[in-house]
Amino acid sequence: MSSELLEVQQLEKSFDSIRALADFSCSLRQGEILGLVGPNGAGKTTLFNIISGFLAPDSGEAMFHGTNFIGLPPHRIAVAGIARTFQNLRLVRQLSVLDNVLLSFRNQPGERLGNVFFRWKTSKEQEAANRKEAISLLEEAGLAEKAHDPAEDLSYGQQKLLSLVYCLAAKGDLLLLDEPVAGIAPEMIEKILGIIRDLPNKGKSVILIEHNLDAVMQVCDRVIFMDAGAKVSEGTPEDVRNDPRVIEAYID
Amino acid sequence: MEYLLHILILIGIYVILSVSLNLIAGYAGLLSIAHAAFYGVGAYVAALMALNLHSPFLVNVVCAVIFSGLLGALVGIPSLRIRDDYFVIATFAFQVIIFSVLNNWVSLTGGPMGLPGIPQPTFFGLKISSHVGFLLTIGFFCAVTLLITRRIVQSPFGRVLKAIREDEVFTQAAGKNIATYKVLVFVIGAGMAAVAGVMYAYYISFIDPTSFTVMESIFIISIVIIGGAGSLWGPVAGAVVLVLLPEILRFLGLPSSVAANVRQILYGGLLVAFMMWRPRGFLGKYAFQSGEASE
Numbered sequence: 001m002s003s004e005l006l007e008v009q010q011l012e013k014s015f016d017s018i019r020a021l022a023d024f025s026c027s028l029r030q031g032e033i034l035g036l037v038g039p040n041g042a043g044k045t046t047l048f049n050i051i052s053g054f055l056a057p058d059s060g061e062a063m064f065h066g067t068n069f070i071g072l073p074p075h076r077i078a079v080a081g082i083a084r085t086f087q088n089l090r091l092v093r094q095l096s097v098l099d100n101v102l103l104s105f106r107n108q109p110g111e112r113l114g115n116v117f118f119r120w121k122t123s124k125e126q127e128a129a130n131r132k133e134a135i136s137l138l139e140e141a142g143l144a145e146k147a148h149d150p151a152e153d154l155s156y157g158q159q160k161l162l163s164l165v166y167c168l169a170a171k172g173d174l175l176l177l178d179e180p181v182a183g184i185a186p187e188m189i190e191k192i193l194g195i196i197r198d199l200p201n202k203g204k205s206v207i208l209i210e211h212n213l214d215a216v217m218q219v220c221d222r223v224i225f226m227d228a229g230a231k232v233s234e235g236t237p238e239d240v241r242n243d244p245r246v247i248e249a250y251i252d
Numbered sequence: 253m254e255y256l257l258h259i260l261i262l263i264g265i266y267v268i269l270s271v272s273l274n275l276i277a278g279y280a281g282l283l284s285i286a287h288a289a290f291y292g293v294g295a296y297v298a299a300l301m302a303l304n305l306h307s308p309f310l311v312n313v314v315c316a317v318i319f320s321g322l323l324g325a326l327v328g329i330p331s332l333r334i335r336d337d338y339f340v341i342a343t344f345a346f347q348v349i350i351f352s353v354l355n356n357w358v359s360l361t362g363g364p365m366g367l368p369g370i371p372q373p374t375f376f377g378l379k380i381s382s383h384v385g386f387l388l389t390i391g392f393f394c395a396v397t398l399l400i401t402r403r404i405v406q407s408p409f410g411r412v413l414k415a416i417r418e419d420e421v422f423t424q425a426a427g428k429n430i431a432t433y434k435v436l437v438f439v440i441g442a443g444m445a446a447v448a449g450v451m452y453a454y455y456i457s458f459i460d461p462t463s464f465t466v467m468e469s470i471f472i473i474s475i476v477i478i479g480g481a482g483s484l485w486g487p488v489a490g491a492v493v494l495v496l497l498p499e500i501l502r503f504l505g506l507p508s509s510v511a512a513n514v515r516q517i518l519y520g521g522l523l524v525a526f527m528m529w530r531p532r533g534f535l536g537k538y539a540f541q542s543g544e545a546s547e
Contacts, residue, residue: 052425078427090422092415094538102408103415106427110408113436117403127408170427 004063005030005205006051006174011060013046013229020046021057022229028174028207031200035220035237036209039249043229044209045087048176051207052084053077064174079106083170085163087178087209093152097143097162100151101134102127104169134169141165141195157188164195175199177208181215193219213250217241225249257383261455263495264390265448268397270475270487272444275401277473278481278536279410280437281417282331285469286343289350290442292464293320294449296354299367299459309373309380309454316450317443323350324442328435335420347466354461366460373454386455393447402484404440413437414482474519478526480536489534494519 006028013021021043028034036044049055051062053074061068069077078084083104092100108130109115110123138144141161146154154162160180167175180196181189189212197219199206210216216223216237223240225233233243240246273287297316301307307315330342354361361367372381375389404410415423416430423430453459471494479490498515506514532538 054421054424073429074424075427075429078425084425086422086425090419090425092418092422094418095411095414099411099414103411103423103426103428108408111412111428113404113409113440116407116409117400120403123407166426 003030004028005032005065006207007061007063008047008051009061009063011047011050011062012058013043013050013055014058019229021050021060024060024226024229024231026224026231026234028205030173031203031205032222033196033200033206033208033220035216035223036207036226037211037213037216037223037240037246038226038232041228042226044226045178046229048084048178048207048209051077052082052176078170078172081170081172082174082176083167083172084176085160085167085178085180087182089156089159089163091151091159091163091166094150096148097138097151097154098131098134098147100162101137101166101169102130104166105130105134106170137165137168142191157184160184161188161192161195164192173204175204175206177206177210179209179211181210181212189215213241254383257387259495259499261383261387261390263491264387264394265452265455266472266475266491266495267394267488268390268448268451269445269472270479270491271394271397271401271484272441272448273472274476274479274481274483274487275404275413275444276437276441278476278483278486279405279417280413280434282328282434282437283340283473284327284343284438284441285340285466285473286327286347286350287441287445287472288464288466288468289347290320290324290445291449291452291468291472292350292354292459292461293323293442294446295453295459295464296361296367296449297446298450299370299453300360302370302373302454303367306371309375312373313447313450316446320446320449321439321443324438324440325435327442328438331434331438332431344466347469351461351465354464361461364460364462366458367453368458370453370457370459372457380454386451390451390455393451397444397447398484398488400440400444405484409433417482471519474523476533478522478533480533482538483533483536486533486535493534494522 004027009025011021011024038044046055050057053072057070062070064080064082069080092103109119109126115123135144135147138147143158143162151162164180181192193215196206220237223237224231225240225246227249232245233240269287269291277283294316297319298312301312301315327343327346331339334342355363372379380386380389412423412428412433416433420430475490475494476487480486497518501511501514526533
């Protein structure tokens with residue numbers, strides 16, 4: 001296979017008579033930040049749901065590290081290294097901020113019932129190590145002093161930041177970020193964009209959906225503009241921004 | 253004195269039942285009204301083995317736990333496909349089936365006549381015949397149940413259970429195979445409930461199906477909710493309060509025919525009051541909810 005990290009080929013998905021994805025293909029290089037823009041209902045979130053295994057496409061393939069993963073359940077895809085956030089901001093609201101981050105760590109021995117009773121020491125050691133790492137991730141993001149508060153007590157912007165930290169804790173190669181900066185204060189936008197911009201230096205690749213075009217321009221290497229389930233235009237952020245079809249869609 | 257010990261023994265049995273149901277309903281958010289079925293299965297397995305095979309007490313406990321645990325898996329599996337209210341109905345169906353089997357399989361269970369004459373158990377070489385002996389044995393199993401539950405809820409395994417309660421989709425996106433967790437938690441909870449059943453059968457020395465009806469399941473749920481779902485000690489507090497309550501009525505001098513009805517009204521009233529004014533129960537940190545919080 002090619003050296004692409006993710007390769008999506010001819011995805012097709014319809015809900016009743018609406019074509020949410022129409023023969024959609026795209027690919028992502030290692031260390032690349034790809035932006036998905038387009039009007040509501042363009043199929044962006046549908047694409048995320050298919051890549052993360054929550055929706056099955058009607059047809060098409062998706063390869064991650066060269067293997068087709070369509071048909072795998074969401075948790076297997078997550079363990080394989082694809083982490084995602086949700087547009088409507090899912091978090092375990094009643095658990096602490098720290099527990100939310102800890103939940104995201106893959107391969108925890110203490111999550112196996114047998115280990116909880118018979119290899120308690122191993123589980124505890126790994127938990128302590130994870131805890132340390134989670135705290136340092138929270139420190140980097142400036143959320144450390146909130147570590148023991150329930151996640152629901154954070155501001156909306158902080159919750160978005162937390163969901164990003166949560167994706168980092170997953171240690172996957174690919175992050176799918178659904179509207180990471182929508183509806184939050186400018187200084188928080190800067191902070192989150194700063195973290196995203198730095199992700200390729202950590203060996204991670206990103207696909208992000210965002211309506212905030214300025215944010216997309218700032219962090220993305222490449223942008224795909226979608227409408228009605230299909231790719232309308234693709235290129236550098238400047239190319240896409242100057243594409244008359246995009247201008248038309250955003251002015252309408 | 254015997255009366256006091258009797259009450260303490262009953263509290264012990266309900267502590268085991270409610271702590272184990274709390275693991276399923278309070279921590280993992282799977283509201284089940286089949287708990288009395290597991291309780292009954294434990295009691296019948298132990299009684300039948302003791303009566304027919306004359307097998308030792310501990311062997312009967314182990315067999316009851318295994319058998320009930322397997323049935324627990326059977327109830328846990330539908331929870332993978334059906335959720336919320338529909339799941340409650342599925343557990344209700346299971347509860348009704350188990351009751352019908354106990355009530356109608358006369359050649360095995362004695363049907364409505366029940367199983368009398370369950371012999372006194374021997375535990376670590378000591379014959380348990382006195383109230384004190386039973387209280388100590390039940391206290392021992394309560395402690396074991398609480399220790400196991402504490403270990404589970406403080407572990408990363410328990411963290412996943414709480415996450416499933418809050419948001420199944422999110423938990424899957426975090427790479428957790430929620431199916432395994434749901435089935436396992438049912439197996440553990442059902443196994444623990446069976447221990448309570450075994451102790452009940454030996455203690456009373458007579459069992460019949462009426463002790464294991466859906467009303468009993470609802471009573472155990474009331475203990476969990478009033479005590480505090482999702483907290484370790486909540487159900488313990490709930491068991492103490494709800495078992496003592498009717499005894500207090502007894503001292504008010506109500507005739508027993510009236511007291512029985514007043515008791516039902518009190519339970520119902522308490523449950524409604526807690527749901528309205530203190531949904532998290534006495535000691536709980538979280539409001540009780542089954543299934544997924546709405547977005």
